[in-house]
Amino acid sequence: MSQSILFLAHVDDSGATLPKAAYETLGAAIDTAKQLSATLAIGLVGENVQSAADTVAATGAPMLGVSGPDFAHPRYASDAAAVEAICREVQAQVVIGPATSRFLRVLPGVAQRLKAQVDTHVTSLEVLEGVLTARRWFYRQRLEAVIQREARPWLLALDSGCHAAWTGAVSTAHVKMLTTPLPAEAKRTAFAGIRVPNTDAQTIRPDAKLLFVAGAGWCKKQADGATHLPEAEKVILEFLRSSGASLGGSKSLVDQSGENQAVLGFMTHLNQVGQTGATPRHPKGLSTCCHGEEPHVVGWRFINERRAVNLDPNCGWARGKADVLYVADAFQVMAKLNSLFTEKARTR
Ligand SMILES: Cc1cc2nc3c(=O)[nH]c(=O)nc-3n(C[C@H](O)[C@H](O)[C@H](O)COP(=O)(O)OP(=O)(O)OC[C@H]3O[C@@H](n4cnc5c(N)ncnc54)[C@H](O)[C@@H]3O)c2cc1C
Numbered sequence: 001m002s003q004s005i006l007f008l009a010h011v012d013d014s015g016a017t018l019p020k021a022a023y024e025t026l027g028a029a030i031d032t033a034k035q036l037s038a039t040l041a042i043g044l045v046g047e048n049v050q051s052a053a054d055t056v057a058a059t060g061a062p063m064l065g066v067s068g069p070d071f072a073h074p075r076y077a078s079d080a081a082a083v084e085a086i087c088r089e090v091q092a093q094v095v096i097g098p099a100t101s102r103f104l105r106v107l108p109g110v111a112q113r114l115k116a117q118v119d120t121h122v123t124s125l126e127v128l129e130g131v132l133t134a135r136r137w138f139y140r141q142r143l144e145a146v147i148q149r150e151a152r153p154w155l156l157a158l159d160s161g162c163h164a165a166w167t168g169a170v171s172t173a174h175v176k177m178l179t180t181p182l183p184a185e186a187k188r189t190a191f192a193g194i195r196v197p198n199t200d201a202q203t204i205r206p207d208a209k210l211l212f213v214a215g216a217g218w219c220k221k222q223a224d225g226a227t228h229l230p231e232a233e234k235v236i237l238e239f240l241r242s243s244g245a246s247l248g249g250s251k252s253l254v255d256q257s258g259e260n261q262a263v264l265g266f267m268t269h270l271n272q273v274g275q276t277g278a279t280p281r282h283p284k285g286l287s288t289c290c291h292g293e294e295p296h297v298v299g300w301r302f303i304n305e306r307r308a309v310n311l312d313p314n315c316g317w318a319r320g321k322a323d324v325l326y327v328a329d330a331f332q333v334m335a336k337l338n339s340l341f342t343e344k345a346r347t348r
Pocket residue numbers: 214215216217218220222249250251252253272273274275276277278288289290291292293294295296299309310311312315328329330331
């Protein structure tokens with residue numbers, strides 16, 4: 001039986017394109033379709049899907065869409081109805097979508113309605129001896145599962161940062177629009193707005209090339225016997241602004257914020273990297289004033305190139321956990337980096 005794959009995505013907040021994770025997932029879906037000699041269809045959800053559809057028209061895949069004001073914002077009932085309608089229309093054996101927060105809330109529910117199986121947080125798709133195989137991590141990225149399923153349809157939500165993004169010229173897409181009437185119950189939840197921290201505090205940037213991690217050392221007494229919190233805040237924020245890096249923190253540091261100790265004002269539990277924190281994906285990482293203990297470093301699994309700055313030559317990073325360890329004072333190193341950024345900006 002010839003196989004068919006449906007790539008699903010929702011329009012991003014701008015309304016004009018897809019989220020970055022969707023282009024990555026599209027790249028994976030196209031590769032998978034090629035390997036399985038399967039047909040590929042594209043399904044899009046949003047207030048208006050045309051501009052986003054134009055960005056993927058060059059794939060040549062047939063496109064379907066569900067649009068209208070009811071589908072502008074994430075809402076379980078309307079998103080699930082839209083995704084279900086597209087899946088029923090296409091009848092694909094395999095459905096692949098990005099693991100965005102919007103889709104992660106919806107895909108498992110839709111799988112239930114379709115009597116399908118679903119796997120989320122998938123990190124790779126490959127075809128082994130003709131069999132579609134997905135991988136994902138469990139137990140805080142310590143165990144990797146290799147999943148093959150006979151059940152179809154099979155819904156898969158792919159994590160971001162796991163595949164090169166598909167790119168192609170923008171051209172006019174022909175999208176077959178599906179009418180998806182929503183019952184009144186599906187509209188009970190109303191979208192009120194998005195609250196975001198002010199720009200200075202918005203320190204988590206999943207698409208940044210660099211993850212900058214601050215540890216508890218920034219708040220500890222330094223060689224002069226005093227803490228230097230205002231200086232630490234200033235130097236870190238300046239570095240984040242100049243470098244565009246994403247900010248991570250060690251558990252010790254973020255816990256201090258929760259305990260109302262004097263700490264870095266912009267550091268929250270959302271920044272925590274590690275076993276009980278996040279496992280971000282960035283090409284490079286720079287750890288400062290952080291010891292590099294295993295429960296922290298397990299969160300660095302998907303950071304490709306790791307560097308650390310620590311006064312202690314015997315810190316955890318020195319034991320094979322970092323590619324480069326600078327045994328140095330992080331206050332001095334970061335101040336020097338900031339002055340290099342300023343100089344670069346001046347001579348540009
Ligand atoms: C079940 C469990 C789960 C855990 N989960 C996590 C987790 O998800 N994430 C996490 O981070 N931790 C986690 N931990 C805690 C972890 O084991 C460590 O306690 C924590 O990571 C230590 O944080 P730190 O390195 O910032 O602080 P510290 O251990 O206090 O280290 C501070 C470091 O700063 C250095 N330093 C001080 N001043 C300077 C300076 N001027 N320049 C350079 N270096 C300087 C010191 O040499 C020291 O190495 C977990 C622990 C357990 C038991």
